[in-house]
Amino acid sequence: MNKNIKIVLSVLLVVGLLVLPFLFKNYRVFQFNLVVIYAIAVLGLNMLTGFNGQISLGHGAFYAVGAYTAAVLMDKAGMPYWATLPFAGVVCFGFGFLMGFPALRLGGHYLALATYAFALAVPQLLKYKHIEGFTGGVQGIVLNKPEPPFSFRFLDQPLSADRWLYFFSLAIAALMFLLAWNLLRGRIGRALIAIRDHPIAATAMGVNLPVFKSMAFGVSAAFTGVAGALGAICVAFVSPDSFTVLLSITLLVGVVVGGLASIPGAIFGAAFIQFIPNIADEISKSAPWAIYGAVLIGLMYLMPSGVMGLIRTIGAKLRPAKASASARS
Amino acid sequence: MSKLLEARKLCAYYGATQVLFDVDFSLEPGQITAILGANGAGKTTTLRAICQMVRTSGSLEFNGQQITGKSTEGVVRLGVAHVPDGRGTFTALSVEDNLRLGAYVRGDKHQVAEDMEKAYKRFPRLAERRHQQAGTLSGGEQQMLAISRALMLRPKLLLLDEPSFGLAPLIVAEIFRIMRRINEEDGVSMLVVEQNASLALDLAHHAYLLETGVVALSGPAEDIKRDESVRRAYLGY
Amino acid sequence: MDAFLHQIFSGLANGCIYGSVALALVMIYQATHHINFAQGEMATFSTFIAWALINSGWPYWAAFFATVAISFLAGVLVQRIILRPVEKAPVLTNVIVFIGLLVIFNSLAGWIFEHTIKSFPSPFAQKGMLATSIFSAHELGSALVMLCVLAALYAFFKFTPVGLAMRAAAQNPESARLVGIRVSWMLAMGWGLAAAIGSVAGMMVAPVVYLDPNMMGGILLYGFAAALLGGIDNPGGAVLGGFIVGVLENLLGAYVIGTELKLSVALVMIVGILTLKPNGLFGKHVVTRV
Numbered sequence: 088m089n090k091n092i093k094i095v096l097s098v099l100l101v102v103g104l105l106v107l108p109f110l111f112k113n114y115r116v117f118q119f120n121l122v123v124i125y126a127i128a129v130l131g132l133n134m135l136t137g138f139n140g141q142i143s144l145g146h147g148a149f150y151a152v153g154a155y156t157a158a159v160l161m162d163k164a165g166m167p168y169w170a171t172l173p174f175a176g177v178v179c180f181g182f183g184f185l186m187g188f189p190a191l192r193l194g195g196h197y198l199a200l201a202t203y204a205f206a207l208a209v210p211q212l213l214k215y216k217h218i219e220g221f222t223g224g225v226q227g228i229v230l231n232k233p234e235p236p237f238s239f240r241f242l243d244q245p246l247s248a249d250r251w252l253y254f255f256s257l258a259i260a261a262l263m264f265l266l267a268w269n270l271l272r273g274r275i276g277r278a279l280i281a282i283r284d285h286p287i288a289a290t291a292m293g294v295n296l297p298v299f300k301s302m303a304f305g306v307s308a309a310f311t312g313v314a315g316a317l318g319a320i321c322v323a324f325v326s327p328d329s330f331t332v333l334l335s336i337t338l339l340v341g342v343v344v345g346g347l348a349s350i351p352g353a354i355f356g357a358a359f360i361q362f363i364p365n366i367a368d369e370i371s372k373s374a375p376w377a378i379y380g381a382v383l384i385g386l387m388y389l390m391p392s393g394v395m396g397l398i399r400t401i402g403a404k405l406r407p408a409k410a411s412a413s414a415r416s
Numbered sequence: 417m418s419k420l421l422e423a424r425k426l427c428a429y430y431g432a433t434q435v436l437f438d439v440d441f442s443l444e445p446g447q448i449t450a451i452l453g454a455n456g457a458g459k460t461t462t463l464r465a466i467c468q469m470v471r472t473s474g475s476l477e478f479n480g481q482q483i484t485g486k487s488t489e490g491v492v493r494l495g496v497a498h499v500p501d502g503r504g505t506f507t508a509l510s511v512e513d514n515l516r517l518g519a520y521v522r523g524d525k526h527q528v529a530e531d532m533e534k535a536y537k538r539f540p541r542l543a544e545r546r547h548q549q550a551g552t553l554s555g556g557e558q559q560m561l562a563i564s565r566a567l568m569l570r571p572k573l574l575l576l577d578e579p580s581f582g583l584a585p586l587i588v589a590e591i592f593r594i595m596r597r598i599n600e601e602d603g604v605s606m607l608v609v610e611q612n613a614s615l616a617l618d619l620a621h622h623a624y625l626l627e628t629g630v631v632a633l634s635g636p637a638e639d640i641k642r643d644e645s646v647r648r649a650y651l652g653y
Numbered sequence: 654m655d656a657f658l659h660q661i662f663s664g665l666a667n668g669c670i671y672g673s674v675a676l677a678l679v680m681i682y683q684a685t686h687h688i689n690f691a692q693g694e695m696a697t698f699s700t701f702i703a704w705a706l707i708n709s710g711w712p713y714w715a716a717f718f719a720t721v722a723i724s725f726l727a728g729v730l731v732q733r734i735i736l737r738p739v740e741k742a743p744v745l746t747n748v749i750v751f752i753g754l755l756v757i758f759n760s761l762a763g764w765i766f767e768h769t770i771k772s773f774p775s776p777f778a779q780k781g782m783l784a785t786s787i788f789s790a791h792e793l794g795s796a797l798v799m800l801c802v803l804a805a806l807y808a809f810f811k812f813t814p815v816g817l818a819m820r821a822a823a824q825n826p827e828s829a830r831l832v833g834i835r836v837s838w839m840l841a842m843g844w845g846l847a848a849a850i851g852s853v854a855g856m857m858v859a860p861v862v863y864l865d866p867n868m869m870g871g872i873l874l875y876g877f878a879a880a881l882l883g884g885i886d887n888p889g890g891a892v893l894g895g896f897i898v899g900v901l902e903n904l905l906g907a908y909v910i911g912t913e914l915k916l917s918v919a920l921v922m923i924v925g926i927l928t929l930k931p932n933g934l935f936g937k938h939v940v941t942r943v
Contacts, residue, residue, distance in 0.1 A: 136745065140745065142744070142745055142748050144690075144748075144752065189924060189927065189928040192927070192928060192931065193927050193928075193931075194744075195744035195745075195748070196687060196688040196744055196747075196748055197688075197927055197931070199688070199690075199748045200688055200690075200877055200881075200923065200927075201923055201924050201927055203690065204874055204877065204878075204919065204920045204923045204924070205920060205924075207870065207871070207874050207916055207920070208874075208916045208917045208919070208920040211913060211914060211915075211916045211917060212914070212917055214913065215913065215914060216913070332870075336752055336755075336756060339749065339752060343749055347745070371764050372763065372764075372768070373760040373761070373763035373764035374760070374764065375760075376756050376757075376759065376760035376763075377756075377757060377760040377761060377764060379753075379756050379760075380753045380754065380755070380756035380757030380758075380760060381753070381757065382753075383749050383750065383752060383753030383756065384735060384749075384750050384753035384754070384757075387739060387742070387746050387749050387750050387753070388738060388739070391746065467831070469827070469830075487830075487835075488830040488831065489830050489833050489834060489835050489836070492830065492831060492832065492833040493833045497831075498831050500827075500828070500831065504825065504827065504828040504831060505828070506821050506824055506825055506828060507824075507825075508824050509817075509820065509821065509824070513817060516814070516817065517817060517818065517821050517829075517832045517834075518832055520814065520818055520832050520833055520834055521832070521833035565832070569832070569833070
């Protein structure tokens with residue numbers, strides 16, 4: 088009985104996601120699109136920080152690298168938008184993997200500090216005048232928003248650019264979530280968690296720590312980089328000041344809200360970081376950030392496992408007959 | 417005569433693991449009491465339980481006052497000084513600073529100065545090294561420092577965890593001699609945890625024997641020393 | 654030659670500020686083994702409080718000392734209320750809470766005091782007998798203020814019983830409890846002192862870089878670099894590290910890479926130190942058993 092309900096719910100979910108953009112105006116669809124993109128970025132960070140315990144306060148930098156890679160390829164090399172994604176992924180993987188090496192010697196707050204410093208320095212680096220030819224300097228790069236490859240009407244709404252990009256992002260997201268799920272549920276996932284919780288024991292049991300940790304950094308960076316590339320495509324604009332340390336903190340908020348070491352949590356986290364500013368902006372320009380701060384601290388006290396932890400706890404309470412092992416991730 | 421320290425049905429836990437099971441003991445003022453037993457019997461835990469460094473349940477009364485649930489600092493301020501295993505000296509601070517810290521909670525500056533001179537007289541080696549970093553002292557000297565620091569509190573009860581551990585026999589003998597003098601001259605009550613049973617029984621007036629978290633035996637030290645079967649069965653000599 | 658000397662002296666003056674921030678970071682690290690990511694934003698918030706007092710008519714030095722006192726109290730309260738519950742939690746939890754504090758202080762500053770850039774007065778007359786072509790009156794004055802603060806702190810820790818107790822509590826909390834020291838209040842005081850130092854640094858820096866919620870962002874980075882350079886558990890090293898970072902920043906900025914990449918210099922320093930010499934120049938190497 089339970090399995091059938093799951094299948095029905097899943098089908099409903101997929102149908103809902105597909106129909107969604109035609110029920111709303113373009114601007115809303117654009118916002119949903121950003122949620123999807125943030126979900127990929129948050130997932131990337133979660134893989135490193137939640138599953139592997141390496142604290143990164145600088146993932147905004149990888150988002151920026153992915154975004155600029157896509158922008159420069161589209162602007163200077165005339166590459167079609169969809170082709171930039173693998174490049175962004177590979178470039179960011181390289182950066183992340185390289186960062187993994189010094190990160191090996193840094194634990195806990197030192198790594199947080201180094202990544203924080205990195206995030207702080209990124210806007211300055213992007214504005215550097217000697218690479219202005221590529222990066223567009225302070226002005227950044229303006230891109231053309233991709234047009235949908237075919238026309239289509241549903242529920243009396245056309246397939247606009249925003250709607251098309253929504254489907255595009257959704258497809259990429261589905262792919263990446265599947266990839267992450269595959270990676271994390273098997274040996275690799277267990278090794279990552281072992282490294283996070285008992286690094287010395289993990290080494291003693293044959294887990295190659297340096298390789299795993301650097302790979303984790305690389306893959307995590309690649310995910311967030313692909314998200315950045317998607318972001319550049321959908322927003323059709325990159326500039327250095329879009330990628331300050333606040334972006335890194337925003338992604339961290341997404342991870343914390345959704346739940347550390349949770350794949351589906353990334354979606355809740357992304358929705359939170361996309362829509363809270365919209366709502367809270369009404370009150371004051373600073374309100375969203377005050378809320379982020381309160382949420383970060385509050386969740387650490389009350390709900391350290393985020394939304395997914397809450398859902399799991401409620402689910403466990405609703406199924407008292409099933410002997411469920413307590414969730415200790 | 418009211419008891420200095422009385423424990424009734426004392427249980428102690430490290431996290432979820434219970435280590436002491438309904439332990440009863442009491443200490444008379446002015447006496448030296450020894451806690452004996454093998455490794456893992458719960459001797460150190462008993463001292464930590466008194467200082468509330470581990471979670472306890474049951475009754476623990478010091479001078480008639482319940483101390484379960486108090487903070488460690490709170491118990492210390494009532495007059496309990498603890499020389500932990502490993503000495504617990506502030507290795508980066510000087511010998512003199514260590515002694516000063518021992519008197520941290522006292523307000524009587526002149527008597528503190530007097531007590532410090534007394535400590536130096538009692539342990540001349542400390543006097544020689546008063547400005548030296550405590551971490552550079554030998555094991556025996558650190559033990560002397562640890563005991564002196566504890567005495568700077570002018571405690572009503574002195575807890576000592578394995579004072580002989582890792583020290584050469586001559587130093588141990590000297591330290592135990594001094595401990596006896598401190599008890600006789602200044603009337604400081606002591607609770608000594610020791611693996612070296614014969615040393616402890618020579619020093620103490622009363623002894624308890626712990627075995628996996630319960631009191632297996634208790635009585636005057638003299639009696640236990642003389643009882644051959646007890647010595648062979650429990651104390652290995 | 655004058656220009657070069659000016660770079661050096663101004664670098665040293667900046668170095669006082671970086672050194673003070675570094676000192677605040679080291680104090681909290683020594684006591685709690687955590688890095689206070691919110692140090693900069695707390696200092697900025699304090700500076701806003703001073704600005705508000707001055708704006709409502711308070712004389713400069715009255716506002717100055719009131720701000721220092723308020724900041725001390727705020728530091729104590731932050732430790733007691735927000736940090737104590739997560740004292741024993743894993744590092745990640747603490748880092749997240751610190752970032753949360755950073756964000757709250759920054760956004761509260763923006764909310765209450767708005768984002769418009771404000772000017773902040775300097776108590777040292779612009780043209781007076783102290784100004785020369787090598788350093789301005791404010792640079793000299795703020796350097797002296799910071800040095801006074803550092804001297805006062807040194808005296809506090811070396812010669813007072815409470816200072817000794819705080820050092821003991823930081824080095825060996827368990828033994829400190831065994832001599833009756835209330836260790837968690839020592840932690841709170843450490844936070845209070847760190848907040849107070851930060852507020853002085855903020856008030857010394859604001860006249861130069863102007864006051865806005867993001868004022869201390871870059872300076873915090875230099876503070877980190879200075880603290881790491883000197884050894885994250887070495888207060889004297891932090892101060893020395895501050896001077897080195899200050900002078901290097903100026904010299905590299907003026908003669909090597911240009912001023913736009915200054916933050917990257919700090920970044921390279923931080924990553925470099927963490928990778929090559931994590932204990933800094935003067936830190937102690939601690940070996941922990943498995």
